[in-house]
Every structure is written in C-alpha cells, then in structure tokens.
Amino acid sequence: MTAGEKLRRFFRTDQGVGLLLVSPTALYALLLLAVPLIAIVVISFLTQTGVRDFAPGLSLVNYKEALSDPLYRELMLRSLMVSGSVTVVTVLLAFPIAYFVSFGVKPEQKSLWIFLITIPFWTSYLIRVFLWKVILGYNGVLNSGLKLVGIIDEPLTFILYNVNAVIITLAHAYAPFAILPIFVALEKIDRSYLEASRDLGESRTMTFLRVTLPLAAPGVVAAVLIVFIPTIGDYVTPKLVGGPGGTMIANMIQTQFLRLNNAPLGATLAVLAMLIVAVIAIVFLIVGYRAAGGGKKGGRG
Template sequence: MAIFESSPRARAAALAAPPFLYAVLLLALPLVTVVAVSFMTQQGVGLDLTPTLANYREIFTSPVYIWGNAQRWGVLPVSLFVAGMVTLITVVLAFPIAYFVSFHVDPGRKSLWLFLITIPFWTSYLIRIFLWKVILGFNGVVNTALQAAGVIEEPLQVLLYNLSSVIIALSHSYIVFAVLPIYVALEKIDRSLLEAAQDLGENRVTTFLRVTLPLAVPGIVGAVLIVFIPVIGDYVTPELMLGAGGRLMANMIQAQFLQLNNWPLGAALALVTMTVVVLVALLFVAINRRWLRGRS
C-alpha cells in the first residue's frame, strides 16, 4: 500500500487496470480471435490452423462479394449503397426535426419533445420491421389505399422484397440516432451569432446557410457515423425485407457462421467489411477536422 501512497503513477495504473482489462477481454481479444480465424481453413467441423490467404483470395476474386459482374453488383458495394442511402435519408429528415426542437420549441418543453420523438422506438425492433411488411405488403396499407383511391387496379408487387423496402425500414429505425447529435450541435450554437448576422444585413435564409448550417456540421458528421456504422452491420432487416433471395454483407457473414459453418470465410468477410467501414469513418472524421480548422 505504501507504493500507492507515494507514487501517483501507481495509483493511476491501479485505477486504469480494471477498465483496461475489461476492454481487452471484451474488445481486443475477440477482434484478435476473428483476425486469427480469418487466416485458417474450415475442415469439416474443425479448423485447419495452417495460415493461408485463401479466404481473402476468394473474397477478392469471386464476383459475389466485391466486384460483381455485368448482371449485378457485388454484395459489399450494394451494402455500402444501402447504408449510404439510409444515412443520407435519416440525416436529411432528422435535421428539420432537430432544428425545430432547438430553435422553435419553448426551452421548458424541449425535453418533452425529445421524449415524444423516442416513444416509437420503445416498440420492439422486430415488431417495427413486421409493421413495415404489413404497410408495404401485397395486401398492405399502401396497396389497399391506392386501390381504394382508384390509382391502381392490381396491388403493386414492387413495394416489398427489394432494396427500397430495406432502405425505408432502416431509415425509420435509425432516424432517432441522427436527430439527437444534430440537436446537440444546434443547441451549442450561440444565438447572439444569429442576431449579429441579421444585424449585418443577412436574412433568415442566408443566416441559416452561412451561420447555422456550418456550425451544425460536427453534429451532422456525428449523425452520419452513428447511423452508417450500425446500418451496414444490420442483418435482421435485410433478412425480413428482402426475403430468402436477398442478401447484404451482414447476411453473408451470418450465413457463413451459422448456416454454412465456414468460420474462416465469415471472419474474413467481417474484417473486410470492418476495414471499409473504418476507412469511411476516418474520411468523415478528416472532413470534420478540416472543416473545423478552416472555420477557426
């Protein structure tokens, strides 16, 4: 005990040791395991521990995963497209909501509005996905309403079991995660800056474009990252909204681990996807830093 009383470094190390070990056991160790397994080969129910690049060679040479062919894209580009569209839609829809709550709602009622925004997400994730199947289905709400209005004679079959339905369901599921970071960024804006801009001759539109929107960029970047990263790893929604014939990257990984019993290939797919996501995240972080540096 004397060493802890006399050495600040020893006390700091003792305090940091439990969370460090926790992070190693729950984050670093599983990741290292996945990396190691990705260089192995599946042999029946066991693993051949001989290091090999065969799994990565299959990923980068097969037309299924990355490069695709003349008829269809690879699974990874399609997954990036879906994640990008969901992120774009959620951010575009979330910004007006966050802006309204931040600038037009009475300060005493802002917490109530945020509470109301999160209420739909108290429902089970699976229930919300199945509700979208009811809405977009062959005899669903949309088709029934269009038929009743005389717009169509036969139910549309293109509303469900395609990428559009996946994008719609995912956008609804993740929009709240885009609202909150944008709202926080807007709340941090000094209102006197807006008044100063209007005193200098700016109207509301130019004040928004030249003051409010630039200051909200960190929140927008945060929303992009918070939405994009989990969306590309979502496999439940594509499984339910695309049907048995549709697969995104997360579904491919899940199938390799739980259906095809090919853990090394599943681990390699997971690492390739993780690498792409990290590169996209670093790109947005770099853009945010450069933007903040330019503003300062």
C-alpha cells in the first residue's frame, strides 16, 4: 500500500475526519496567535539603530536594560499589584453573587439572573471607563452625593487619577467574567455531598469550607486567571483614570512601540510580562488542581 493510499484511508476514519474539521481552525489560530507571538520574541532580541533600522544579529541588550532600569521594575511591580488587587476584589465580590444565584435562586429563574449579570457587556468597555471617570471625578457623582448628605466637606481626591481608580474600574469591568465560571462550578456540585456533610453533624459554615469551597475551586481558579491575565495588560483604563500614579507596564509598552519607535524594547517588556504572567498562572493552576483533588476526597468521605 502506497503512502497516498494510506493517507486517503486515514482521512476516511473518524480520526481523519476530525482532523480535517479541526485543521482550518487550528491553522487560523496558529496564524493569529503563534506567528505574532514568535515575531514579538524575535524582535525583542534585535537592536534598533534608527527609526526603522536594526543592527544585524541578535543580542540581550534590551533584556539587560529592561531588567536593570528601576522604572521598568517599578511599573512591572505596580502592574502585578494592581492586577492582584483587582483579582482579589473581583473574586471576593463575585463569589457571593454566584453562590446566591446557584443556591438561593429557583432553577427557573437562574437564566434571568445570568441574563442580568451579562447586561454590562451590552455597552462598550470604553464607555464604562468614561462613566467611572464621571462617577469618581472631583465634582463627580460620588463626591457630589457625599457632600450632599454631609459626610464630607471637601471632595475626595484619592479616588481618581491614581491606582485606586484603576482598581475600582477594572474590578467592575471584569466582575461578570468572574461570576460566570464560579457559578458554573457551583452548579456542578452534587447537592447530596452537602446533605451528607450536614447529616454527619457539620455546621453550614464548616460544610461550606470543607465541601463547597474545595469543589468550587476550579471555578475560582478560572475566575482568577480570567481576571488577572487581561488586567495586567490593560492600558486603556490606567490611561483614562489612572493618571501618572496609575501607569502600568502596558502603557510603557505602548509608549515604546508608538511614541518612542523602540519596538525591540517594547517587545522585550511584553515578553517579560508574558513570562511573569505564565509563571503565576501555572502556580494558580497547580493550587487549583490540588484544591479540587482535596475537595473530591472530602466529598467522597
């Protein structure tokens, strides 16, 4: 049997048909994701000599500059701090909502609640950022309301054009992304596990901590990753509501590419940011996997 005949016979099998169906999508994803990523990595090893000129060969000059310059380190640490804070705030606020929808809402009404949760997606992300700018402004809705009821005499200045404004705006923007995976994880929990825990004498609090929370760990980890990864690369929100004190590493990457015409250094910062995010994501996945495994053991017991 020739190679061509073997190939034709293979594509007549279920595996071959599946491969043919997946191939266009895989090729499309490869062109849109892998090729640009490889290009960014290659550019990061180049040395720029002019506006559009590069020195021949590859070097680590950009990585040495990015790792030695205190400005880039400060921006990276600030980005990690902001993204971590946004993730913690978002997940802590999202879990009670997801828990209420899963355990406190009638089954026939859950679709309505999920529909209401997705309403923020109806408006542009940029419009929502501008609305928070209006709410948190010096004479905005929040300050005007607090002055009207007599809680403050002077407008609050720490809620706009700083890190606090970035955290508030991003937490609101990504809240639905955190609620949905947690809700899905809670919906998959077998309610008989909770009943068994109560029958064995556990209180509601201990049942939640020892059964519900471990079993919901995959959804929590998914919510953490869904919020943390994009927020560390967000540059629109810091630019609009962050001010100088809210600048993040993504803003510096944008500046290097578009204003300073230093694509190699911008690519280097992007690669370093991706590596840091990848390491943190792997740690969260390992923690989530162990927590889920512990939850299953606890559920069987």
